[in-house]
Amino acid sequence: MKTKKTSIPRREFLENIGKAVGSSVMIRALVAMGLGSGMSSCGSSSAESPSLQNNSSTESSSSASTGPVSSGSYTSLKSPRPGDWPAGSGAGKSVTILGAGIAGMASAYELLKLGYSISILEATDRTGGRNRTIRSGDTVNELNFSQTCNFDIDSELYFNPGPARIAHHHEFLLGYCREFGVELENFTNDNKAALLHSSSAFGGKPQVAKTVFSDVRGNISELLASAINQNALDETLTSTDKTNILDMLRRYGDLNGGNYKYEGTSRAGFYGQENVGSRDRDIQIATKDLQDLVVDSFPIWRIDFSQGANQQPSMLQPKGGMDKIARAFQTRVSQYLTTEAVVKQIKKTSEGAKVIYEKNGISFEVESDYCICTIPATVLKSIQNDFSSNHQDEINAFQYSIATKIAFQSRRFWEQDHNIYGGISWTNQDITQVWYPSNALGTTNGIIVGAYIWGNSAASVFSNQSIQQRIDSAILQGNNLHSEYQNEVSRGLSVAWRDVPYQLGAYGVSSASTLLTPDDNIIFAGEHLSNLSGWQEGAILSAYHAINEITKKVTA
Ligand SMILES: Cc1cc2nc3c(=O)[nH]c(=O)nc-3n(C[C@H](O)[C@H](O)[C@H](O)COP(=O)(O)OP(=O)(O)OC[C@H]3O[C@@H](n4cnc5c(N)ncnc54)[C@H](O)[C@@H]3O)c2cc1C
Numbered sequence: 001m002k003t004k005k006t007s008i009p010r011r012e013f014l015e016n017i018g019k020a021v022g023s024s025v026m027i028r029a030l031v032a033m034g035l036g037s038g039m040s041s042c043g044s045s046s047a048e049s050p051s052l053q054n055n056s057s058t059e060s061s062s063s064a065s066t067g068p069v070s071s072g073s074y075t076s077l078k079s080p081r082p083g084d085w086p087a088g089s090g091a092g093k094s095v096t097i098l099g100a101g102i103a104g105m106a107s108a109y110e111l112l113k114l115g116y117s118i119s120i121l122e123a124t125d126r127t128g129g130r131n132r133t134i135r136s137g138d139t140v141n142e143l144n145f146s147q148t149c150n151f152d153i154d155s156e157l158y159f160n161p162g163p164a165r166i167a168h169h170h171e172f173l174l175g176y177c178r179e180f181g182v183e184l185e186n187f188t189n190d191n192k193a194a195l196l197h198s199s200s201a202f203g204g205k206p207q208v209a210k211t212v213f214s215d216v217r218g219n220i221s222e223l224l225a226s227a228i229n230q231n232a233l234d235e236t237l238t239s240t241d242k243t244n245i246l247d248m249l250r251r252y253g254d255l256n257g258g259n260y261k262y263e264g265t266s267r268a269g270f271y272g273q274e275n276v277g278s279r280d281r282d283i284q285i286a287t288k289d290l291q292d293l294v295v296d297s298f299p300i301w302r303i304d305f306s307q308g309a310n311q312q313p314s315m316l317q318p319k320g321g322m323d324k325i326a327r328a329f330q331t332r333v334s335q336y337l338t339t340e341a342v343v344k345q346i347k348k349t350s351e352g353a354k355v356i357y358e359k360n361g362i363s364f365e366v367e368s369d370y371c372i373c374t375i376p377a378t379v380l381k382s383i384q385n386d387f388s389s390n391h392q393d394e395i396n397a398f399q400y401s402i403a404t405k406i407a408f409q410s411r412r413f414w415e416q417d418h419n420i421y422g423g424i425s426w427t428n429q430d431i432t433q434v435w436y437p438s439n440a441l442g443t444t445n446g447i448i449v450g451a452y453i454w455g456n457s458a459a460s461v462f463s464n465q466s467i468q469q470r471i472d473s474a475i476l477q478g479n480n481l482h483s484e485y486q487n488e489v490s491r492g493l494s495v496a497w498r499d500v501p502y503q504l505g506a507y508g509v510s511s512a513s514t515l516l517t518p519d520d521n522i523i524f525a526g527e528h529l530s531n532l533s534g535w536q537e538g539a540i541l542s543a544y545h546a547i548n549e550i551t552k553k554v555t556a
Helices: 010-021 023-032 102-113 171-180 209-229 239-253 323-336 389-397 456-464 467-478 536-554
Strands: 094-098 117-121 139-141 146-148 184-187 195-197 315-318 342-348 353-359 362-368 370-373 403-411 423-427 433-436 445-454 490-496 522-524
Touching: 094 102, 094 353, 094 362, 102 117, 102 171, 102 323, 102 536, 117 323, 117 362, 171 323, 171 536, 195 209, 209 239, 353 370, 370 536, 403 456, 403 467, 445 456, 445 467, 456 490, 467 490, 522 536
Parallel strands: 094 117, 094 370, 195 423, 370 522
Antiparallel strands: 139 146, 184 315, 342 353, 353 362, 403 445, 403 490, 423 433, 433 445
């Protein structure tokens, strides 16, 4: 028995495989798998790493909905949470909360429990902020456009233009759903029957994801098995390790158990099956060579997408639309809420804070001991204030990703003709993603998200277009994935978050620092100030951080 090294330096391990099987193939394959240095673990937030998209993004940091985000001074493993604050500690103290998104309403709800007297000011006529669900008859305003949703009237025909999925470990958001009785259902993020499309690979023909995934696994497994069988890893593996790993590779890649070659797999499906289901099982889909699978554009097919911590199954969605969560919060804080109250000035006072807002053209003033400001930095930077110069500088410099989503009503051709039930198809065209609804499976019509674009480049193209141009481009590009698009999708509706009033962006991508500290009695919150920016859970974490800061002052 050989003495095994306690840890195998990753680089050395990869070099040994590379020597045995040819390093360029190996490196490209590992990059494609998201294991090599060229690939981070981010996907989309609904937004994963904009900076990885080749069709977008010059952003410096990833955010929304994905991999590790720079977290400013949020380094604590255990961030504050309800239960940490002394019961009744808010008695006799007042807090004005600016913004009735998830951060604002979670702050309000928890402060009420602690005995604070609160008031919430919200600029629009609805609560939820980016948490929004659009249904038949709703109006969607952007700075330059207004649209009316003309989906059929049906509780299952809705569009979540912002948040649409919840990771299973977003414990606080899911905890509120449980507490408020918001019913959840599965959200399918990853579907092996969905498509991967690159205009420069396989003649531009979309590939069913299961074929690509199976062939990548098979080919990579064969390579590694080959390295082991050529004794290239003998310095790091014992003979028992080799036997065990070969057995694992045989299963992982569906290799021939005799020679450890990848000779194709039924996992990839059978010709015609993607269109006609399980009837024809005659000819297994031909395997693709690893070299063809890792052509340059391959990584954006996002084979690693659902590996990201925030994108792994299971994922969830509220039944009937994401705004069920906002409505549930609203019910609990509504008596302290003023809508259509546009904050115009935020000022410090000797006692706390003074906020001046306008409603119906009339100016009002509210003074309180503390103020929690959840207004997005994109908007806040233009509001008059007397913040410290460090706070103001960080607000002015705060970067946001922009994003656009486009939805259509259609016959569920993806289910009926292609056996795709939920999930996402990817394309290297600007539309980036096509989302199939996870709700009301098996019914006649559904709302398909025909584009989810984030990152500044492609999203700007769509944001700059007229409503009709966005719809036309989404149909044209969608047609390259599904020829049914041309005739079957209709009633298009788009939301370009860059141009949504009081949002002016999709999610923060800068690292917060000074804004995590109170500016006297003004405390900042919002998804952008959390280590889960681009997620509703981040908005809640930021609310808890703000309450913690107030509690420290109150109990000092
Ligand atoms: C395209 C997209 C996809 C996303 N996908 C997901 C997802 O799948 N899952 C997920 O969990 N999260 C997702 N997110 C992120 C999620 O939506 C946010 O993290 C969260 O909703 C932000 O909440 P918030 O309270 O911090 O901010 P907001 O929701 O922006 O709330 C701020 C509030 O302040 C108000 N306001 C602004 N200006 C003023 C003013 N002058 N006076 C008074 N009020 C004002 C606004 O109207 C708004 O209501 C997505 C976001 C986008 C844009």
